[in-house]
Structures are given as C-alpha cells and as structure tokens.
Amino acid sequence: MPYVDCGTLYDGTDEFIEDARIVIEDGRVSAVGPIEDVPEPEDGERIDHTGAVVIPGLVDTHIHLGGSREMDPFTRIAEHDRTALKAARGTVDLNTLIQAGFTTVRDVSSDIGLGLRDAVAEGEIPGPRIYTSGKGFSQTAGHGDSHYLPYRWIESEDDPNVVDGPTECRRGTRRRIRQGVDLIKISSTGGVLSEKDEPHHSQFTAEEIRAFTQEAHRVDIPVAAHAQGAPGIKNALENGVDTIEHGIYLDEEAIELFHETDGVMVPTLAIVERICEHGEDHGIPPWGMRKAHEVREAHLESTRWAYEEGVTIAAGTDFIGPELVPHGENAMELEIYVEDVGMDPVDALHTATGAAKTTIPDDDVGTLTEGDHADIVALSDDPRDDISVVREGIEAVYKGGEPIAE
Numbered sequence: 001m002p003y004v005d006c007g008t009l010y011d012g013t014d015e016f017i018e019d020a021r022i023v024i025e026d027g028r029v030s031a032v033g034p035i036e037d038v039p040e041p042e043d044g045e046r047i048d049h050t051g052a053v054v055i056p057g058l059v060d061t062h063i064h065l066g067g068s069r070e071m072d073p074f075t076r077i078a079e080h081d082r083t084a085l086k087a088a089r090g091t092v093d094l095n096t097l098i099q100a101g102f103t104t105v106r107d108v109s110s111d112i113g114l115g116l117r118d119a120v121a122e123g124e125i126p127g128p129r130i131y132t133s134g135k136g137f138s139q140t141a142g143h144g145d146s147h148y149l150p151y152r153w154i155e156s157e158d159d160p161n162v163v164d165g166p167t168e169c170r171r172g173t174r175r176r177i178r179q180g181v182d183l184i185k186i187s188s189t190g191g192v193l194s195e196k197d198e199p200h201h202s203q204f205t206a207e208e209i210r211a212f213t214q215e216a217h218r219v220d221i222p223v224a225a226h227a228q229g230a231p232g233i234k235n236a237l238e239n240g241v242d243t244i245e246h247g248i249y250l251d252e253e254a255i256e257l258f259h260e261t262d263g264v265m266v267p268t269l270a271i272v273e274r275i276c277e278h279g280e281d282h283g284i285p286p287w288g289m290r291k292a293h294e295v296r297e298a299h300l301e302s303t304r305w306a307y308e309e310g311v312t313i314a315a316g317t318d319f320i321g322p323e324l325v326p327h328g329e330n331a332m333e334l335e336i337y338v339e340d341v342g343m344d345p346v347d348a349l350h351t352a353t354g355a356a357k358t359t360i361p362d363d364d365v366g367t368l369t370e371g372d373h374a375d376i377v378a379l380s381d382d383p384r385d386d387i388s389v390v391r392e393g394i395e396a397v398y399k400g401g402e403p404i405a406e
C-alpha cells in the first residue's frame with residue numbers, strides 16, 4: 001500500500017497541514033492527516049515529498065477539447081469533419097494537461113470530448129478525468145451558431161447543436177443524455193467570439209432554458225450556461241442552470257440569485273487576457289478583438305464583486321488548444337485571480353480544487369479527503385508565497401495514486 005509523506009499538505013478543503021501523510025488504497029485516499037495521527041501502513045511503499053507542498057490534482061472547469069490549433073473561425077470550420085486529426089491533437093492536449101497537474105477537466109462543448117473521455121477511462125491514452133457536455137446548445141443566431149455560414153448547412157447537421165423552442169431543447173438534451181454526456185452546455189447570451197451578437201444580448205427564453213434544466217436534472221446531471229450579460233445570467237439562474245460561465249456583467253440581483261440557487265461562477269479570465277494581449281497575431285477577427293477589449297475591465301470588476309460577496313468561484317480558462325490559449329498553461333487563471341482580482345492565494349487554489357468539484361456530478365475529485373481519488377500534485381515551493389508555482393513548479397503528478405510519467 002503506497003503512502004505519500006508531504007512537507008506541507010493542502011487537501012482542497014481547509015488549512016495547510018505541516019508534515020502530513022496520505023495513505024493510498026486501490027487508487028483512493030484511505031487515510032490522511034498529520035504524520036503523528038496517520039501510522040505508516042505495514043509493508044507500505046513510501047513516496048517522499050517531504051520537500052514539497054502537496055495539493056490535490058487540479059481541475060480546469062471550462063475547457064474545450066476540440067483539438068483546435070487555430071483561432072480563426074474559418075480554419076476551424078474547414079476542419080469540421082476531420083475528426084481523426086482533431087482526436088489526435090486532442091490526445092496530445094490531454095497528455096499536456098495531466099503533465100501540468102490537471103487531473104480533472106470539464107469539457108464544456110466539443111465534438112470529440114466523449115470519445116476522448118472513454119479512451120482515457122479505458123486506459124488507452126494518458127489524460128485527466130474528463131467530464132464532457134458533448135456539443136453545446138445555442139439558439140439560431142446565438143453564440144454557438146456559425147453566423148457566417150448558409151443556414152441550410154446548419155439545419156442539415158446530423159446532430160444539431162442549434163435548437164429553437166422548448167420541444168427542440170428537450171429533444172436535444174435527451175439526445176445528449178443518450179450519447180452519455182456528464183453535463184449539458186447551453187448559451188444564454190451572446191459572446192465575444194460570435195460575429196453577430198453581443199455579450200449583453202439574452203438568448204433562449206425562460207421556457208427553453210427550463211426544458212434543458214428539467215431534462216438534465218431528471219438524470220442528475222448539471223447544466224452550464226455561457227452567460228455574459230446580466231439579463232441572460234439571471235434568466236439562466238432563475239430557470240435552474242447550475243454554473244454560469246464567464247459572468248461578465250453582474251448586477252445586484254444576479255449576485256442575490258447566485259446565493260439563492262447555490263449557483264457557481266466560472267469566470268474564465270485567462271482567455272480574455274490572452275485575446276486582448278495577443279489575439280490580433282493569432283487570427284482573432286476584428287469583431288472579436290473589439291468585444292474582448294470592451295468586456296475586459298467589467299469582467300475583472302464582476303469577478304472581484306462576486307469574490308467579495310462570497311459567490312462560489314470555480315477556475316476555468318476557456319482554453320481551446322491553439323498557441324494563443326494552449327492546454328498546459330491553464331494555471332494562469334489562478335495567477336490572474338491573485339494579481340488582478342486581489343484573491344487570497346489559498347482561495348485561488350480552492351477555485352481549482354475544492355470549489356471546482358461543485359461543477360460536476362461527482363464529489364471525489366478536487367480534494368484529498370478520505371475516499372477521494374488519490375489525484376496528487378507536488379509543488380517545489382509554497383503557492384501562498386507565489387501562486388505561479390502552480391504553473392511553473394510541478395515536481396510530480398499522480399492520478400489514482402499512479403505516477404504520471406514525463
């Protein structure tokens with residue numbers, strides 16, 4: 001039975017413990033605590049991280065496993081049917097993610113996430129535990145519609161992601177459930193990277209949103225809504241949505257609703273920063289650049305406000321795979337929380353561990369308490385002194401107690 005001796009342990013829920021021990025049985029934590037309280041198991045194999053700060057495997061709650069390498073929307077459309085190419089790149093991305101300490105990810109819309117999830121679960125390829133929505137839903141002319149394509153191409157999709165009216169929303173959700181998704185993703189507002197809508201535009205009616213949430217909740221899976229403007233954020237929370245992705249423009253009622261509904265906010269500040277700083281060199285169209293600059297300050301302001309008001313915040317980057325937003329650099333989100341939002345480093349760490357598990361149907365990842373998966377990251381230095389160690393100081397990663405090879 002292996003056990004890990006830690007210089008310092010943060011278990012994702014509470015205070016830091018000096019000189020801690022984690023005992024692992026069948027890939028899960030069977031005992032954890034200060035070394036004096038946790039005896040070494042007989043014939044146990046000791047793993048020495050007494051020089052490290054040990055934290056739970058990280059969770060990125062908002063990525064896209066689409067195997068993309070370009071931000072330019074037309075390149076991505078041209079690759080629409082090149083599933084094998086995308087899956088091969090996605091396989092590489094998964095290895096990069098787990099090397100970077102991300103042992104769980106939530107894929108909130110992609111066309112290959114289901115296959116990748118199952119390949120990882122079968123042990124065929126290395127990678128994080130994947131929770132995926134499959135393809136996310138949008139209304140016609142909504143954030144997930146491709147506004148520049150002939151509409152008949154959109155209509156002729158075998159497995160449409162553009163749906164209108166409660167009946168289509170309900171059937172769409174049931175189709176995803178039939179495919180075996182772990183959550184449902186919808187867009188309840190416009191966005192930055194959709195041509196003919198704006199972040200403040202509301203999308204889907206209350207009845208349509210209720211159709212998604214009723215069907216998903218009947219099978220105990222959550223609903224995530226891309227929601228940027230206050231009316232669309234409130235429409236989502238009022239009608240059963242569990243997580244608000246982006247949350248750019250909050251108002252007082254929205255903050256109240258987060259508290260009333262136990263809603264979780266996934267800000268995704270990293271992609272907005274990357275687009276504003278470097279988007280022009282990476283194929284972001286002019287309308288995307290304009291909107292990214294327009295929302296940036298309000299986005300930081302809303303995240304600060306939500307943090308001060310005690311709204312649950314889960315870390316998500318919206319990283320997609322191209323050089324502008326590459327998998328592997330995802331811990332950048334925590335650096336922005338500390339440096340630009342003013343978050344305490346321990347709270348920032350909590351967004352990618354204990355708080356992150358609130359966005360998925362299981363509760364045995366993101367923390368290292370008894371019974372959880374033994375997903376473990378050893379850091380060279382203390383993230384309380386410098387949060388960038390989460391990105392730059394990874395010494396070892398374990399998934400289910402097994403070391404991840406470089």
Ligand SMILES: [Zn+2]
Binds near residue numbers: 062108
């Ligand atoms: Zn996204």
